[in-house]
Amino acid sequence: MTNCSCDSFFVNFSNKARLNIMLLLKTRACDVTTISRNLKIEQSLVSHNMTKLLSCNLVQSKREGKTKIYSLNKKVALPILDIYEKNILKNCCSICKNEKKK
Amino acid sequence: MTNCSCDSFFVNFSNKARLNIMLLLKTRACDVTTISRNLKIEQSLVSHNMTKLLSCNLVQSKREGKTKIYSLNKKVALPILDIYEKNILKNCCSICKNEKKK
DNA sequence: ATAACATATGAACTATATTTCATATGACTA
């Protein structure tokens, strides 16, 4: 964990890759290769992104043999992911759709 | 309102200027000049930012004579601002402090 | 209609973030 400024925190949610990683980790803890295969994100990019998520305390990691298992820090991440899934996903997109119809 | 993708939504919170604008609007509705003076952000930059906030339905606006009054769309913005103020601001920064001590 | 104030817009510039690739490091097994 290096640095997490109070505004760098939300950057993690404004990036599709990291958002999807968190949504995946919400369902189960995963190693890097699993994340990479599931989300079709190149391995080193996953690692780079995990560093950013770690630095803002959004995930935790533990070594397990050769692999490294990442899990969601639910206390920190879930409140925002929940808002995202329950409200924004619907509101935001329906707003766009409505606007486009006009 | 133009376009608000589901991941562009959080970009609004990951930018100091827009975050501060929302925190100001949380306390009271303001016109552009007032925002600009209060937060020491150049006028045209405030306008650019208001466009982005509008496009994600985070603020509303109404003309009032020469000025345009922006107000926070509390239903959409407050849940996240509250998390920011109550948790992230403290957690995030204290985490950084603790890490730096090591 | 013109002047004065308020806000918006577009284009050029600057700064940051994302992505990729090559390669280093770490961990297990034969």
Add this chain to the structure above:
DNA sequence: TAGTCATATGAAATATAGTTCATATGTTAT
């Protein structure tokens, strides 16, 4: 310890976001 698999890292390239400035547009009052 050499080989293999898993992950991390740094630097370069690319993409996206933020900022500034000049100026256009909108609104009111004279």
